[in-house]
Amino acid sequence: MASETILQVTDLVKEFGGVRAVNDVNLTLPMGAITALIGPNGAGKTTLYHLICGRLKPTSGQITLQRENLPGKNITGLPPHAIVKSGIGRSFQITSVFPALTVRQNVRAAAISRMGRQFDWWRRVECDRPLNQAVEKILALVGVQHLAAKPVQNLSHGEQGLVEIALVLALEPRLILLDEPTAGMSREDASRIVQLLRQLNQKTGCAFLITEHDMEVVFNLAETIIVMHQGQIIAAGEPEAIRSNPDVRRAYLGTVPQ
Ligand SMILES: Nc1ncnc2c1ncn2[C@@H]1O[C@H](COP(=O)(O)OP(=O)(O)O)[C@@H](O)[C@H]1O
Ligand SMILES: [Mg+2]
Known part of the structure; x- marks a missing residue:
């Protein structure tokens, strides 16, 4: 596997x-880049995403993760927690967090789950300096310090989107998978998320794979676009090449406009 590749998917079938x-x-994702996965409804995007993050096991094929200075690791069919530990973070459903706890407490819980240690109920977590520093750093990186003391259930939809990203970062991933991170958001909230993702990519060098139906978001954000149709990849390349690709236009529109 080329050293600049973070993920390689080979002959994958579900x-x-x-x-x-x-x-x-078959696909490769570059290290440190934002890649978008697009395609019409039913193309297989969510299934592919679940295969990578371990929620589904493939019928056949292989998924290999490459981290800086480490040998490639075959992660095919591993359970989700093992894949998180290997360095792939996936978006939490905001419904799976602790709604009555604050943003800070939720980020702390995610960081503790990443560290994989037993939660010590007799130790005051407020006294754990390295943990608290890591949590504060994530809150600052995402720009949600002002929301830190708010219960998650009191946040707006746009604010919840930001917190979901903070929770993924607490897993210390090198590749982040996001499934439609701007779904249901206003234009304003969506562009805030886009701006944040670009900043995070630049600041952390973390690679992103984003499934997204909003073409404005996709063409604004992604360096590479991968197009799926009927379970297969029909095109992959830079945004401009994808925009003018006749196969892609046919998949979306049914015809190629003259
Ligand atoms: N759990 C499942 N059981 C049976 N069929 C499924 C399941 N999940 C997805 N599919 C089918 O697989 C195809 C791809 O679906 P999906 O991956 O959700 O596409 P996309 O996310 O691109 O809209 C669809 O035909 C869908 O009906
Ligand atoms: Mg889907």
Whole structure:
């Protein structure tokens, strides 16, 4: 695997009954870059995403993660917590966090889960300096210090989107998978998320794979776009090449406009 690659997917297949939702997919993701995964409804994007983060096991094929200065690691079929530990962070559903706890407490809980240590109920977590410093750093990186003392359940939809990203960062990933991070948001909130993702990519060098249906977000953010259609990758390349690719236009529109 080339040293500048963080993830390599080889001959990946996922069948549901007779349906091949992911049909022989091959792709590589570059280290430190933002890649968007797009395609019409039912193309297989979410299935591919679940295969990478371990929620689904592939029918066949291989997924290899490459971290800086480490040998490539075969992560195919590992359970989600092992894949997180290997360095792939996935977005939390805001519904799976602790809604009555504050933003700071939730980020702290995510950081503790990453450290994999037993939660010591007899130790005052407020006294744990390295942990607290890591939590404050993440809150600052995402720009949500002003929300730190608020219960998650009291946040607006846009604020929850920011907190979801803070929770992923607490897992200390080198590759972050985000499934439609701006879904249901106002234009203003969505562009705030886009700006944040670009900043995080630059500051942390973390790679991103983003499934997204909002084309404005995709073309604004991604250095590389991968297009899926009927379980297969039909195009991959820079935004301008994808925009003018006839196969892509056919997949979306059914015809190629003259
Ligand atoms: N758990 C499942 N059981 C059966 N079929 C599924 C399941 N998940 C997805 N599919 C099918 O796989 C195909 C791809 O779905 P999906 O990965 O959700 O596409 P996308 O995210 O691109 O819209 C669809 O035909 C869908 O109906
Ligand atoms: Mg989907």
